Amino acid sequence: MRTPSAVHRSYLVEKRGVKSLQRRGLFILAFGVQFLAHSLAQSFYAPLQNHPLLVQARLGLEAAQAQLRAQASSVSLQAQGGNAWLNFQDPIPATQVASASVGVVFTPFPFGDTADAITQARLGVEQAALGLRQAQANLEAQALEAAYRVRLAQLGLEAAQSGARLAQASLEAVRLRAQREAASPAEVRQAEAQLRQAQLQAEDAGRNLELARRNLSDLLGASALEMLFSPHSGETIPPIPSPPLPATPPSVRQAELQLVQAQLNYARAERGIWPVAQASYTYNTSPRDSFSLSLNSRTLQPQLGYSYQNPPTTSTGQPRPESQFQLGVSLNLSPAIFEALEAGRKQVEAAQAALEAAKRSAALQEASLQAALQSAEAQVSLAQAAQQDAERSLAESRERERLGLSSPLATLQAELGLAQAQLALEQAKLNRLSRILDLYRFYAQPLSEVK
Structure with missing residues (x-):
C-alpha cells in the first residue's frame, strides 16, 4: 500500500476544512434566517403596542401590580388629630381638649387577613396578565391574518383582471367571426355579457382589496401598510407560523383562579368563627404623652403608636399610671x-x-381545532396538486400555440386556469393559517413570542 504523499495529505486536510466551513456556513445561515424572521415578526407586530385594546390591558396589569405592591408593604403609617369641647355642670368650666396620635403598623410576614389581601392582589395581577396575553394574542393573530388577506385580495384582483382580458379577447374573436358570418348575433351578445360580468368581477375584486388594506391599516397604520406591500421593498409579512405547542388554555386558568378565590373566601369565613386575642402595652412618659405597642392574633401585625392629649384627663382624681398592660379576647358568634x-x-x-367543566370543554375545543387544522392541511395539498396541473396545462397550451395547433385564446384560457388555481391555493393556505391562529388564540400565545 502506498503512503499518501504530502501534497495528497494537504489536499485531504484542505478538503476536510472546506467541509467544516460549509457546515459552519450552513449553521450560520440557518441561524441568520431564524434571527431575521424573528426580527421581522418583532417589527411587524410593533405598531400594535399602541392599539387601544392593548394599552387598556397593559394599564390594567400595571394597576394590579401597584395594588399588589401596596398590599405587600411591610410598613404603614396612620395619623389622626382633632379638638374636643367638654361642657361640665357648674362650677366646672368648659374645657377644650386637643389630641393627636400617630401609629406605625409593621407586617413582618403575611398572616391571616393580611395574607388574604396579598393573595387577592396576586390573583388580580395574574388575571390582568392573562387578559393582556389574550388581548395581545388576539390582536397579533388578527394583524397577521389581515396581512395575508391583503395578499389574497391582490391575487384575486389579478385573477379577475386575467378573466376580463380573456373575455375581451373572446368578444373580439366572436365579432371577427360574425363579420365573416361564422357567428350569430346571439353569440356576440353572449360574449358581450360575459365581458361585462368579468369587468364587474374585477371591480368587486378591487373593492375587496381596498377593504382588506383598510382593515390592515386600522391595525398597523398606513405607514406600516405601505412598507409591507411596497413594490420596491417587496412583501415583508412574517411567514406562516407552525402550530403552537399545547399549553393551559386561558379558560382553564381562569377557572383555577376562581377556585383559589373561592377557597380564599371560605378561609376568611372560617377564620371569623375563631376568637381573636388582643394584647397591648402603654407607657405614659408624661401626663400628656404616651407610647403604646399592640398585637392581635387576627393579623399578627405589631402596631407602635404615640398619642398626645392636652390637657390630660384627670377628672376622676386618680393618678395616671406609668404603664398599662391589657390582654383581651373577643368572639363574635351569630347565625x-x-x-x-x-x-x-x-x-x-x-x-x-x-x-x-372548563377542562372538559377545553379538551373538546382543542380536539375540534386540531381536526379543523388537519382538514385545512388536506385542502392545501389538493390545491397544490391542482396548481401543478394548471401549470402543466399552460405549458402544453403554449407549446400547441407555438406549433400552430391551437389559438392564443386557448393559451389565455390556460393562463386564467392557472391564476384561478393559484388563487385557490392561496385561499387554502389562508384557511390553514386561520386554523393555526385559532390555536394561538385558544392558548393565548402571542405570535411575537414565537422564535
Whole structure:
C-alpha cells in the first residue's frame, strides 16, 4: 500500500476544512434566517403596542401590580388629630381638649387577613396578565391574518383582471367571426355579457382589496401598510407560523383562579368563627404623652403608636399610671357567620365543578381545532396538486400555440386556469393559517413570542 504523499495529505486536510466551513456556513445561515424572521415578526407586530385594546390591558396589569405592591408593604403609617369641647355642670368650666396620635403598623410576614389581601392582589395581577396575553394574542393573530388577506385580495384582483382580458379577447374573436358570418348575433351578445360580468368581477375584486388594506391599516397604520406591500421593498409579512405547542388554555386558568378565590373566601369565613386575642402595652412618659405597642392574633401585625392629649384627663382624681398592660379576647358568634361559612363551602364546590367543566370543554375545543387544522392541511395539498396541473396545462397550451395547433385564446384560457388555481391555493393556505391562529388564540400565545 502506498503512503499518501504530502501534497495528497494537504489536499485531504484542505478538503476536510472546506467541509467544516460549509457546515459552519450552513449553521450560520440557518441561524441568520431564524434571527431575521424573528426580527421581522418583532417589527411587524410593533405598531400594535399602541392599539387601544392593548394599552387598556397593559394599564390594567400595571394597576394590579401597584395594588399588589401596596398590599405587600411591610410598613404603614396612620395619623389622626382633632379638638374636643367638654361642657361640665357648674362650677366646672368648659374645657377644650386637643389630641393627636400617630401609629406605625409593621407586617413582618403575611398572616391571616393580611395574607388574604396579598393573595387577592396576586390573583388580580395574574388575571390582568392573562387578559393582556389574550388581548395581545388576539390582536397579533388578527394583524397577521389581515396581512395575508391583503395578499389574497391582490391575487384575486389579478385573477379577475386575467378573466376580463380573456373575455375581451373572446368578444373580439366572436365579432371577427360574425363579420365573416361564422357567428350569430346571439353569440356576440353572449360574449358581450360575459365581458361585462368579468369587468364587474374585477371591480368587486378591487373593492375587496381596498377593504382588506383598510382593515390592515386600522391595525398597523398606513405607514406600516405601505412598507409591507411596497413594490420596491417587496412583501415583508412574517411567514406562516407552525402550530403552537399545547399549553393551559386561558379558560382553564381562569377557572383555577376562581377556585383559589373561592377557597380564599371560605378561609376568611372560617377564620371569623375563631376568637381573636388582643394584647397591648402603654407607657405614659408624661401626663400628656404616651407610647403604646399592640398585637392581635387576627393579623399578627405589631402596631407602635404615640398619642398626645392636652390637657390630660384627670377628672376622676386618680393618678395616671406609668404603664398599662391589657390582654383581651373577643368572639363574635351569630347565625349569619355559620351561614356565611356554609355559603363559602358551596362556592368552593361550585368552583371545583366549574374547573372540571372548563377542562372538559377545553379538551373538546382543542380536539375540534386540531381536526379543523388537519382538514385545512388536506385542502392545501389538493390545491397544490391542482396548481401543478394548471401549470402543466399552460405549458402544453403554449407549446400547441407555438406549433400552430391551437389559438392564443386557448393559451389565455390556460393562463386564467392557472391564476384561478393559484388563487385557490392561496385561499387554502389562508384557511390553514386561520386554523393555526385559532390555536394561538385558544392558548393565548402571542405570535411575537414565537422564535
